[in-house]
Amino acid sequence: MRRFVVVAAAGLSLAGCSSLSLDAFKSAPPTATVQLESAPSGANAVASSGESCKTPCSITVAATDFSVTFSMDKFQPVTVPVQVVVTPGDFTTSATAAATPNPVVAELQPVKPVRKPVKRIRKPKPAASAPAPAESSPFPSPAAAPAPAR
Structure with missing residues (x-):
């Protein structure tokens, strides 16, 4: 009689479950730890999967x-x-994951400054005094021109 009670109790406890799952036997999906470095250090590193840190970090x-x-x-x-x-x-053994490259190293290049064009303001040259007309010039002096008649 004792065996019947134990088998009945085990049957009742399993009958309460609607499905028998083997999830308890599955291992967690593998993960990889990746070291992140930059030159210069202190850069913000953001993975496409969402993780982020300040270098050097992992x-x-x-x-x-x-x-x-x-x-x-x-x-x-x-x-x-x-x-x-x-x-x-x-x-x-469980599954393993390895990242390539590890460590991930990035060499950051400085941004070249954008130069704005410099406007040079040219000072006007001082007015040179008109040279004295040569006496042998075939053209009359503009200062000696007669005033137009009205």
């Missing part, structure tokens, strides 16, 4: 390819693609 991302954009004031932004390779596991 982020943990899901096992998918992504890119990291490094930005800093007075420097041009740099985007570096990162490939994540997943090695599947078996019954004794």
